[in-house]
Amino acid sequence: MLSGMLALKRLLLVLSIALGAAFLAAQTKVWTAQELFQRNVGSKEDQETAFPPHKIIGNIYYVGTRSLASFLVVTPEGNILIDSMYERTVPVIRKSVADLGFRFADTKIVLGSHAHADHMEGDAMIKELTGAKVMAMAEDVPALEKMMPGNKPHPIDRVLHDGDEVKLGGATLVAHLTPGHTRGCTTWSMKVQDGGRTYDVVIIGSMGVNAGTRLVNNPQVPDIADEYKRGFKVLRGLACDVPLGSHPAMYNLAEKYPKLGKGANPFIDPAGYKTEVDIEERAFLDVLREQTDAQQQKDAAAKK
Numbered sequence: 079m080l081s082g083m084l085a086l087k088r089l090l091l092v093l094s095i096a097l098g099a100a101f102l103a104a105q106t107k108v109w110t111a112q113e114l115f116q117r118n119v120g121s122k123e124d125q126e127t128a129f130p131p132h133k134i135i136g137n138i139y140y141v142g143t144r145s146l147a148s149f150l151v152v153t154p155e156g157n158i159l160i161d162s163m164y165e166r167t168v169p170v171i172r173k174s175v176a177d178l179g180f181r182f183a184d185t186k187i188v189l190g191s192h193a194h195a196d197h198m199e200g201d202a203m204i205k206e207l208t209g210a211k212v213m214a215m216a217e218d219v220p221a222l223e224k225m226m227p228g229n230k231p232h233p234i235d236r237v238l239h240d241g242d243e244v245k246l247g248g249a250t251l252v253a254h255l256t257p258g259h260t261r262g263c264t265t266w267s268m269k270v271q272d273g274g275r276t277y278d279v280v281i282i283g284s285m286g287v288n289a290g291t292r293l294v295n296n297p298q299v300p301d302i303a304d305e306y307k308r309g310f311k312v313l314r315g316l317a318c319d320v321p322l323g324s325h326p327a328m329y330n331l332a333e334k335y336p337k338l339g340k341g342a343n344p345f346i347d348p349a350g351y352k353t354e355v356d357i358e359e360r361a362f363l364d365v366l367r368e369q370t371d372a373q374q375q376k377d378a379a380a381k382k
């Protein structure tokens with residue numbers, strides 16, 4: 079009997095060690111830049127299908143698709159939209175805003191995460207439909223000016239600089255230049271009140287390294303690697319209780335959403351913010367090392 083108990087104890091010990099190891103392995107999964115890209119963008123269907131619109135925290139709501147985020151900040155003086163997504167997915171945003179009981183026509187300001195079509199192509203259409211003012215980071219303006227769906231010029235009503243504040247109806251969003259992915263990639267921070275407490279919200283612009291990006295000897299952006307490093311430094315300096323991002327996979331929306339309304343707000347996740355920044359930085363550094371090694375080999379071969 080005693081030896082049976084001992085055997086059981088031993089088995090439990092072995093099991094708990096195995097579980098702990100599996101947990102650690104899951105925590106430290108190393109993502110390649112390409113895997114992160116795929117995780118973020120999903121399939122065409124993911125990009126175009128509405129994710130159930132919902133309140134995230136305070137006055138911030140989700141009105142995006144399964145793989146492209148769009149956030150609505152609701153104020154008594156009208157609303158701020160962050161990321162217009164593709165022009166073809168603007169109707170998804172419009173419907174999600176209406177489904178939440180808000181008026182799309184109350185959209186006063188459109189902000190963006192970065193000058194890629196999946197995040198900011200819809201700016202002109204939203205301005206056309208609502209009269210909203212479009213604001214963009216100075217370093218992204220050249221890229222945005224080339225983004226002209228249906229040949230419409232990209233509207234830019236206010237050019238933003240690092241640290242600028244956008245205010246409406248008591249809400250203040252701060253624009254943080256987190257370059258690399260694009261030159262003007264912007265991470266937004268704001269404070270929200272919820273249940274008598276104040277929370278720091280951070281919407282990560284993007285720190286991904288897309289396939290074909292040259293981090294070494296890049297003639298268009300010679301300092302691109304340093305720009306990425308600056309971006310990571312800025313992200314690490316931000317206080318964050320509620321991490322969000324330009325793709326919902328950056329903050330595990332699919333996993334958190336079912337927990338909404340069942341106890342603590344699942345979007346309060348400061349540890350998740352750090353993990354995401356770690357994951358993205360590791361992937362960036364791996365690509366940088368690969369490309370640096372390849373360049374050194376090339377240089378050495380050229381000297382022979």
Ligand SMILES: [Zn+2]
Nearest residue numbers: 192194259284
């Ligand atoms: Zn992008």
